[in-house]
Amino acid sequence: MKSGILVFVLCLGLAAGGSASAQEDPLPSGEEIIHRANERDFGAFSQETIHMKLIGKDGKARERVTRAFNKKFGDERRYLMVFVEPSNVKGTALLTYDYADPEKDDDQWLYLPAMRKSRRVPAGERGGAFLGTDFTFEDIKTQTRISVEDYTWKTLAIEDIDGHPCYTIEATPLTPELAKELGYAKVRIHLDREQLLLRLSEFCDSSGEVTRTISIRDFEQVTGIWTACTLEAKNLKTGHTTLFTVTESDFSTEIPDNVFSLQSLERGLPNLPGKP
């Protein structure tokens, strides 16, 4: 869960830190752009509300609302996602320990209020669908970090995305095994030339056909950190779409450490900071 491509930028309230100055010809290398994009302040902790809207090909939509918290614990990062809606899953919580050691798998526990128990649950495959959405576990976990070592990079062009000039960079997984694990053969990412914010990712299969896209819009600065408010993943094969709307992003309210403990989870969760 340590490597991957940036697609879920700012979903959990992380941000693109320093801005990048516009580069003139020749185009900077892909590695250089990614390196600069990775030089950002993710914040030591954050919380926000995520409205998940899963829209089927037939237009039928299903909505969930979660509160998401994350905090750095040294080199590791811990996440807590608590479901607020619908009512039948209210209080269900997922606690994840994302270890710094890339060889060590994440630990994950799920608290089910209907059972009043927490159970260890397996971490999904990197390319697997996250909660039945069109985002993958890789999308969620990598957040803004881009693993330079997992790909070969090639800057293709500067293209206009949603009115913003963007670097178009093609990333190719280093090995076929890695590509299989991630679920795609190539990805074209479009990074804002000014702020190096990721605005669009296009995932391609082995024939070069784009099978999935993630579009990131409505950036805001929260406490000086760029935050994306709208993330839209589209599965072009199934016609399914997932829309994440991020609200109430907060990078300033301290989150107690015990929020991220298994004991707290089993006791029925501590009083969470911010809105429920």
Place this chain on the structure above:
Amino acid sequence: MAERNQAGAPTPIAPHWHPLWGVFRVVTAHPKKVLCIWAALLAGCAALIPLLQKDSSPDAYIPPQHPAVLFRQQTDQMFGLYDPVVVLIDTKKPGGIFNPQTLNLVKWYTEQFASVEHIDAGRISSLFTVNGIQGTEDGLEVAPFLTGIPQTEAELAALRDTVMDFPLHLGTLVARDGSATVIAAPITDPKAGGRVYHALMALGERAPIHGEDVHVAGEAVLGEYLGEYLDKDAARINPMVVIIIAGVLFASYRTWRGVFLPGLSAVFGVAVALGIMAALRVPFTILTNVLPANVLALGVAYGIHILREYYEQTATPPGPRLRETVVNVMMTMRRPILYATLTDMVGFLVLSFTTHLPPMRMMGYFAALGIAATLTSTLFAIPAALVLLRVRPSPAFHRELLEGQHWDRWAHMMSVLGRAVLRHPKAVIAVCALVSAYGVYGAGHLEVNDDRAGHFHASEPIYQANDAINRLMDGTIGVDIVVDTGAPEGLFRPENLRRIEALQEHLKTIPHVSGSVSIVDYLKQLNRAMNGGNPEAFVLPDSEELAAQYVLTYSFSGDAPLSQVADSEYWIANIHALCNTGLFTEIDAIKMEIDRYLAAEFATPDLTARVSGRLNVYYAWMQRLELSHFLGALFALLTVWVMTSVGFRTAVAGFYCVIPVLATLLAVYAVMGLTGIWLGIGTSAFASIAVGITVNFAIHELDRILHLTRGQGKSLEDALRAMYASTGRAVLFNFLCVFLGITTLTLSQLPPLQWFGILLATALLVGFVTSIVLLPALLLVFRPRFLLPVTARKGTTG
């Protein structure tokens, strides 16, 4: 219907007022131009034939807008269902598949699947890819059953326990007795099924097999594999038809023009039919595979009659100039040929109008088009060719024969038959009545049935694979029951889940329904897993909240099989069951029982259910088969009765033409009832086609008898004696051409076409016999008034 002289030979006629006379004059005045146009049309249509597209998919048999098809598509789309290609590995080793060698074979095939072109590598299902849901001491584990090959007895036993303790995949992934397992995947291109099948079969040659049996099957390849049969059949049957018909034509006239002129006219008809099919992008299906043989066999008959008239007229010196002779020949034969064409077309068109199966409808339309094209060629190209060819007599039509001084062996044979009929007309009627009575009984006991797997011979590997899957696994035919709870997340409500659970329990009681999977099974398994794997916890969660939270829990695994049993809103459920039979009678019983249960238990506003899936489509195939078959036969009989009544200007004569045809149908039903031949997809087409073809025999005979009695004042007995030697002989050759042509269909590798060929050939044989014996016998016994000259009829009272 034709004018003839005292010897029975035609009288040259030239009705200058008739538009066709003018047409034949023009044709014979510009024969080379006519033949050039004919050749250009033939070449043009023939050039289109390679563009024909095959469609051997099961869905080709039913209208694309049929509710069963649309609902299945909707269900497949909603739940991401697909027809897979399947490799079945079964072993008789102790412990079944749970040994290192067999598991290694499963692993090998799983890896090789990904490398086969057109297989969706991301959706391969096998023990190495499909996740199990297991409870652990402190949580839940969702992981593939296998990643490596267990080697020790303990590891193998543990694997066996794990797999056999996971009910969701028993019968679908692993045989319930552990003796077999499958590797399955969807294919990315539905038209590549044949190539995928052969690629997988080729893998078997280098697979690490150690005593296991490996089968390749699945709906994804079945249709395309069937398509390959079409090519083989066409390559086998069509040359055979040509050779046989050419042989009969040569025996009939013993001249090359007697072979080539009727033969090429029929080839023209086939080329036009297939060429226009290709141009209109009408797919070539198993049923349209019979089209060339039918059009060839029927089409040459028109040319046979034209040439008979030509040889008769040119054998009687001193004749008029050749061009006048040819025009006279065409004018003489125009009506019988036209009637023969129309009745042949009626058979096919009635089939088209009454069948509910699109490929059969297309076969009817395009066969009728081919016959019309053959008629066009017969009316234009044959006279054009005849005026360009120097007159050469046929050894079969010398003066002595025409003047009745000498009969060849064929005429002699028919004459002997005629004498027997003349002596025992009542016995003939009695025998035919008995056979017909049995036919009525047989028709009442016809079994409407078919078998999808029966489209292949039992010796075929794909047939055996299908059989093995039905025997070892839960089956090959899917039935999906779509349950609508009426509201989002309605599937989490315990009362709804319990009703689905009860439905699944009921499915277990229906014969041939081997197993089913629904969201209920996943929730039970999740409940068990979340309770430490306790078998007693394999029950439904007791609250809506717990059900919802289990589903949410499962979605953290990244696995997506719940999408096959529930829609994204958990509003609609799919209960996927498998049936281990392809017999339509059994499919019918399954569908009826499920419908009955759903009507009783799911007819509430808050919970409704409908049957979908392949089973429902197969059920829809057969629903109107019996009705459309008998309607087709009835309409065909009525139409030929009307046509012959108009042609002979009396409804009674129409009845006399139809009676032998009716007796023919009843006799074929008797054969079907006696031998247990099903009225199925392939065999159902025979009746209306047989009516159209066999009525021609009666028309030709009655036309000649009328001419001799009403026109020449001969007694009925004398007229019949003359008819047997001349027209009877021609009808015999006509019959032989069509019969032997149709008989070639029995050489098909596809059992439905074989049965169609057998039944149609039987109908032609019986039709020929009833026409040649029953019709004269009826005339002799009942002596209808329409046979009398007009003057004699005025003088009689009854």
